[in-house]
Amino acid sequence: MNDDDIRVRVIKTLCEIVPELEPRNLKPAVSLRDQLDIDSMDFLNFLIALHQEFGVDVPESDAGKLGSVDACVDYLAQALRPLAQT
Amino acid sequence: MPRLGADMTAGKLVKWLKRPGERIKRGDIIAIVETDKANVDVESFLEGALEKILVQPGDERLPVGTPLALIRTEAGAEPAAPAAVAAQAAPRVAVPTADAASAMVPPATVAPAAVAPAAVPPRVVPTPVPPAAAGERARISPAARNRALELRIDPATLTGTGPQGRITLADVERAAQAAPANTADTRQLRMREAIASAMARSKREIPHYYLACTIDLGRALAWLAERNAGRAVTGRLIYAVLLIKAAALALREVPELNGFWIDNRARQSEAIHAGIAISLRGGGLVAPALHHADRQSLDDLMRGFQDLVKRARAWSLKSSEVSDPTVTITSLGERGVESVFGIITPPQLALVGFGTPLERPWVVGGQVAVRPLITATLSGDHRATDGHRGALYLAAVDRLLQQPEEL
Numbered sequence: 414m415n416d417d418d419i420r421v422r423v424i425k426t427l428c429e430i431v432p433e434l435e436p437r438n439l440k441p442a443v444s445l446r447d448q449l450d451i452d453s454m455d456f457l458n459f460l461i462a463l464h465q466e467f468g469v470d471v472p473e474s475d476a477g478k479l480g481s482v483d484a485c486v487d488y489l490a491q492a493l494r495p496l497a498q499t
Numbered sequence: 500m501p502r503l504g505a506d507m508t509a510g511k512l513v514k515w516l517k518r519p520g521e522r523i524k525r526g527d528i529i530a531i532v533e534t535d536k537a538n539v540d541v542e543s544f545l546e547g548a549l550e551k552i553l554v555q556p557g558d559e560r561l562p563v564g565t566p567l568a569l570i571r572t573e574a575g576a577e578p579a580a581p582a583a584v585a586a587q588a589a590p591r592v593a594v595p596t597a598d599a600a601s602a603m604v605p606p607a608t609v610a611p612a613a614v615a616p617a618a619v620p621p622r623v624v625p626t627p628v629p630p631a632a633a634g635e636r637a638r639i640s641p642a643a644r645n646r647a648l649e650l651r652i653d654p655a656t657l658t659g660t661g662p663q664g665r666i667t668l669a670d671v672e673r674a675a676q677a678a679p680a681n682t683a684d685t686r687q688l689r690m691r692e693a694i695a696s697a698m699a700r701s702k703r704e705i706p707h708y709y710l711a712c713t714i715d716l717g718r719a720l721a722w723l724a725e726r727n728a729g730r731a732v733t734g735r736l737i738y739a740v741l742l743i744k745a746a747a748l749a750l751r752e753v754p755e756l757n758g759f760w761i762d763n764r765a766r767q768s769e770a771i772h773a774g775i776a777i778s779l780r781g782g783g784l785v786a787p788a789l790h791h792a793d794r795q796s797l798d799d800l801m802r803g804f805q806d807l808v809k810r811a812r813a814w815s816l817k818s819s820e821v822s823d824p825t826v827t828i829t830s831l832g833e834r835g836v837e838s839v840f841g842i843i844t845p846p847q848l849a850l851v852g853f854g855t856p857l858e859r860p861w862v863v864g865g866q867v868a869v870r871p872l873i874t875a876t877l878s879g880d881h882r883a884t885d886g887h888r889g890a891l892y893l894a895a896v897d898r899l900l901q902q903p904e905e906l
Contacts, residue, residue: 433780450780452833453737454808460732473727473735 506697747792774824
């Protein structure tokens with residue numbers, strides 16, 4: 414899975430949490446909390462949805478590393494790499 | 500049509516989920532009703548059999564109290580009254596709804612939460628359409644006038660097709676279809692009206708007092724971080740769940756804050772059903788119940804809370820969730836708000852609010868330390884309680900949050 418595939422699936426997952434989201438308006442480097450008005454419950458649900466989508470269980474200590482779309486793509490690309498090689 | 504929340508005045512029957520003749524157990528979902536705030540699964544308060552359906556699903560907004568169906572109860576065992584009589588005469592064969600049940604079932608068998616909505620004073624219906632002049636009254640049928648009011652259509656703008664140009668129900672419906680309302684906008688508008696009505700009533704009738712207390716959340720957050728660290732993402736808690744549990748447990752110590760103001764006196768509720776204020780995307784809010792919040796484990800509360808938020812935002816709640824709250828808890832803690840002085844949801848007696856945990860200097864053991872502090876507030880009904888009892892309540896919330904492992 415390349416970064417573009419991951420990005421598409423991250424945005425699809427976000428759309429499940431924020432149904433009114435227009436993907437073309439999403440700024441990839443800007444904080445998700447700030448631009449989407451999501452709260453801690455939404456963010457936890459986003460992490461759960463990412464877990465379902467990618468099979469990656471983000472530890473609590475890493476939750477801060479998934480603050481934007483770009484950050485999510487970087488984090489997931491790294492997390493998925495060892496899985497892809499096995 | 501049950502009153503599903505203090506601010507509800509009318510609802511649409513969306514669907515029947517039981518057929519005439521079917522057995523009904525207490526808690527069975529028998530119909531879906533659309534309110535201004537959600538599609539609500541209406542649960543039966545009674546055991547029996549669905550005797551007769553009086554109203555078919557449709558677009559008409561039915562005033563609270565409209566009989567929807569007759570249920571033959573075990574005790575009643577009487578023939579169902581004809582629909583027309585049922586509508587006027589409070590039949591002994593009861594309609595399985597909060598309002599109706601409270602009126603028709605002996606009080607001893609009705610849960611306090613079910614009684615509460617019945618005590619809501621007559622509703623105030625917004626009247627965007629000016630009252631008709633005397634001469635105009637003859638030109639529109641009563642049903643058409645009511646429907647026009649519902650749909651916010653000015654009858655003066657319609658052309659009647661009835662005898663002598665009388666405006667009929669069909670004329671109003673045609674006009675409504677010609678200018679289809681945007682459902683989402685209409686819902687937003689109705690929700691705004693429902694909130695306006697309930698909050699204006701609260702400020703008009705309830706003499707609020709407000710108290711605030713700063714709580715050191717350091718222990719609770721540290722305990723939570725440690726607990727979450729070893730858990731999969733599906734098993735984690737958010738700190739709001741600790742606040743809910745502490746707020747609910749503290750009500751056991753000051754129970755006079757938990758319940759309703761009915762008939763000029765406070766009625767405590769033994770059960771603690773926490774109405775959790777949930778903001779909806781696009782505006783508005785609902786405060787459905789987490790039942791027996793004081794008795795649930797943190798994990799159960801978290802699951803219940805997640806489920807409630809999901810369904811509230813999808814406009815899908817249960818009748819017991821919207822009718823039962825005995826207190827409201829609101830947390831505006833996501834956007835840096837320090838404190839919230841809320842308006843009590845009538846006929847409840849109190850509202851508990853939490854702001855954002857913010858890192859601040861705080862004196863601990865004679866030393867200044869940086870601690871995450873949160874402001875807990877209480878809005879109380881001064882008819883029912885005094886500030887002193889309210890202060891004891893907030894002190895109890897503080898004490899409970901210092902022992903998160905006990906929650």
